[in-house]
Amino acid sequence: MKLNKTLLMFSLLTATSATNAGQVEVLHWWTSGGEAKALNALKDMLEEQGHDWKDFAVAGGGGESAMTVLKTRAVSGNPPSAAQIVGHDIQEWGGLGFLTNLDDVAKQGGWEQVVPPMVTDIMKFNDGYVAVPVNVHRVNWLWANPRAFEKAEAKVPTTLEEFFIAGDKLKAAGIIPLAHGGQPWQDATVFEAVALEVLGSEDYLKAFVELDMDVLSGEKMVEVFTQFKKMRNYIDANSPGRDWNVATTMVINGDAAMQIMGDWAKGEFSAAGKVAGKDYICVPAPGTSGQFTHNVDSFAFFELSDEKSKKAQKALAATILDPKFQEVFNLNKGSIPVRLDMDMSKFDTCALDSMADFKSTAKTGDLVPSMAHGMATTSYAQGAIFDVVTHFFNDKNADPKQAAKKLAKAVKAAI
Ligand code: GAL
Numbered sequence: 001m002k003l004n005k006t007l008l009m010f011s012l013l014t015a016t017s018a019t020n021a022g023q024v025e026v027l028h029w030w031t032s033g034g035e036a037k038a039l040n041a042l043k044d045m046l047e048e049q050g051h052d053w054k055d056f057a058v059a060g061g062g063g064e065s066a067m068t069v070l071k072t073r074a075v076s077g078n079p080p081s082a083a084q085i086v087g088h089d090i091q092e093w094g095g096l097g098f099l100t101n102l103d104d105v106a107k108q109g110g111w112e113q114v115v116p117p118m119v120t121d122i123m124k125f126n127d128g129y130v131a132v133p134v135n136v137h138r139v140n141w142l143w144a145n146p147r148a149f150e151k152a153e154a155k156v157p158t159t160l161e162e163f164f165i166a167g168d169k170l171k172a173a174g175i176i177p178l179a180h181g182g183q184p185w186q187d188a189t190v191f192e193a194v195a196l197e198v199l200g201s202e203d204y205l206k207a208f209v210e211l212d213m214d215v216l217s218g219e220k221m222v223e224v225f226t227q228f229k230k231m232r233n234y235i236d237a238n239s240p241g242r243d244w245n246v247a248t249t250m251v252i253n254g255d256a257a258m259q260i261m262g263d264w265a266k267g268e269f270s271a272a273g274k275v276a277g278k279d280y281i282c283v284p285a286p287g288t289s290g291q292f293t294h295n296v297d298s299f300a301f302f303e304l305s306d307e308k309s310k311k312a313q314k315a316l317a318a319t320i321l322d323p324k325f326q327e328v329f330n331l332n333k334g335s336i337p338v339r340l341d342m343d344m345s346k347f348d349t350c351a352l353d354s355m356a357d358f359k360s361t362a363k364t365g366d367l368v369p370s371m372a373h374g375m376a377t378t379s380y381a382q383g384a385i386f387d388v389v390t391h392f393f394n395d396k397n398a399d400p401k402q403a404a405k406k407l408a409k410a411v412k413a414a415i
Contacts, residue, residue: 020050020308020311021050021051021052021308021312022051022052022306022308022309022310022311022312022313022315023051023052023053023054023081023308023309023312024046024051024052024053024054024081024082024309024312024313024315024316025054025056025080025081025082026042026053026054026055026056026080026081026082026083026299026316027056027057027058027066027069027070027073027080027082027083027084028056028057028058028066028083028084028299029057029058029059029060029061029062029063029065029066029084030057030084031057031059032061032243032244032245032264032267032268033245033267033268033271033272034245034264034266034267034268034269034270034271034332034333034334035264035267035333037267037271037332038267038328038329038330038332038333039329041325041328041329041332042316042319042320042325042329043055045319045322045324045325046312046315046316046319049315049319051312051315051316052312054080056080056083058070061181061183061185061186061243061244061245062183062185062186062372062373063084063086064184064185066083066084067085067089067379070083070085074093074098074302079098079302079303079304080302081301081302081304081309081312081313081316082299082300082301082302082313082316082317083299083300083302084297084298084299085131085298085299085300086295086296086297086298086373086374086375087122087295087296087369087373087374087375087376088374088375088376088377088378088379088382089300089374089379090122090123090125090130090131090298090300091125092378092379093130093300094125094126094130094300095125097303098302098303099125099130099131099300099301099302099303100130100301100302100303100304100313101128101129101130102128102129102130102131102132102301102314102317103128103129104314105129105314105317105318106129108318109318109321111129111321114321114339114340114341115133115321115338115339115340116340116362118362118367119133119136119296119338120133122296122298122375123298130300130301131298131299131300131301132298132299132301132317132320132321133296133297133298133320133321133338134296134297134298134299134320134329134333134335134338135296135297135326135329135330135333135335135336135337135338136294136295136296136335136336136337136338136354136358137262137263137264137294137295137296137297137333137334137335137373138262138263138292138293138294138295138335138336138354138357138358139189139192139193139261139262139263139293139294139295139370139372139373140192140193140196140260140284140285140288140291140292140293141260141261141262141263141265141266141282141283141284141285141350142156142157142258142259142260142282142283142284142285142286143248143251143258143259143260143261143265143266143269143280143281143282144156144251144257144258144280144281144282144283145251145252145254145256145257145258145280145281146279146280146281147254148170148173148175148254148256148257149166149170149257151173151175152166152169152170152172152173152175152257153169153173154166154169154170154173154257156281156283157286158283158284158286158287158289159197159286159287160194160197160198160227160286160287162286163286164230164234166257167233167234170234170257171234175254175255175256175257176234176235176236176250176255176256176257177234177235177256177257177258178231178234178235178256178257178258178259178260179235179247179248179250179251179255179256179258179259180231180235180239180242180247180259180260181239181241181242181243181244181246181247182239182240182241182242182393182394183241183242183243183244184386184387184389184390185372185373185386186244186247186261187386187389187390187393188371188372188385188386188389188390189260189261189262189370189372189373190228190231190260191224191228191372191389191393192204192208192293192370192371192372193260193285193286193288193293194224194227194228194231195207195208195221195224195228196285196287196288196291196293196368197227197285197286197287197288198220198223198224198227198287199215199220199221199224201291201365201366201368202365203215203220204368205368207221208368208369208371208376208377208385209368209369209376209377211377211381211411211415213408213411213412216404216407216408216411217404217405217407217408218404221404221407222400222401222403222404223400224404225392225398225400225403225404226400228389228392228393229392229393229398229400232393232396236256240394244261244264244265245265245268247259247261248261248265248268248269249268249272251265251280252268252269252272252274252279252280260285262295262334262370262373263282263334263335263350263351263354264333264334264335265334266282266334266350266351267332267333267334268334269334270331270332270334271332275348276348276349276350277348277349282349282350282353284357290357290360290361290364290366291361291366291368292354292357292358292361292366292367292368293368293369293370294358294367294368294369294370294375295369295370295373295375296338296375297335299316299317299320301313301316301317321338321339323337323339323341323342323343326338326339326342327342327343327346330347330351331346331347334350334351335351335354336351336354336355336358340359371385378415380414380415381411381414381415383414384410384411384413384414385407385410385411387410388403388406388407388410389407392406
């Protein structure tokens, strides 16, 4: 009798939560080991609240394929609840009228008090929240395997000059100096790290944010292409088409000594059980200490009509900025929390350095948006830059002077 009563109560309870439960369909490109582990925390926390998670993963670092699939879905009138959309693209989607307003969730969660305005500005369209920030990635990192450096008797480089010296020693020791994946966004990631060093923060901003034709075609840009071209000599012949996480695994295993990549690479080291400062080393990309290229991941939310789905959607938005989620997600993703009021005691030295530099570079003008990850300019200008950079990098006879001219021309035609 007693048992029956308990069973009845249980089924009543589950029936109520099932009535309130909604489903969120979430489009993203987080399919590598570290990325998937990080995103699973969001799925788990949403399911704990009784909602269903429908995964819509489109593989491909940098998200180019994901964006193509998203366009098809949205245009056919069937968008997901939320999609990983970053930087300038948020404005483009907002302008098309697809996104929903999240101001009530933002107010309830006190987002304005804990997230820096530089980030909240990106999340708003017409002054209202349409997207939620997940993290802050630093892009200008160099990841190094200390054992490879010991074997080659080389020093982890802090300047471009030192990079080429170390590269020669590593090559002589039979180690691939730079693990690289030959895909346009990865070429652009290395290119912007070189550009940050050679141009300096001010001209970097002029080139990739203001799209200043004089800087894009100027002497310093010729030097950027010259240094970028030298990097080719330190990459193995199998790099074309290689995924970024496969390149990271080469550094983890010691087949390669270094990778220039954002700190999502750290997510791979962590997923492989490696410890920062012991099994691998993180330093700013050559010549860029005291500078910070940022990439803020975010989810934009689509206008839906079903009430239950709307409820689930709001729960998702609120969960993303929940301190508990911010901690577990960012520990696995390699990034730092986007909330500035977090307890950082569980984070490693790379994350602590990143947080310190994120705060200090905001004051010196050395915090710059990543061109390669859609934070600096529109997808049109970015696409034009990608084309020139990738063609240049794949043509061993390419001329840096011509490339700088082409860069300015291509950007001009795209805007
Ligand atoms: C970036 C994204 C990162 C990381 C990377 C590789 O565009 O912002 O979070 O996942 O792609 O997939």
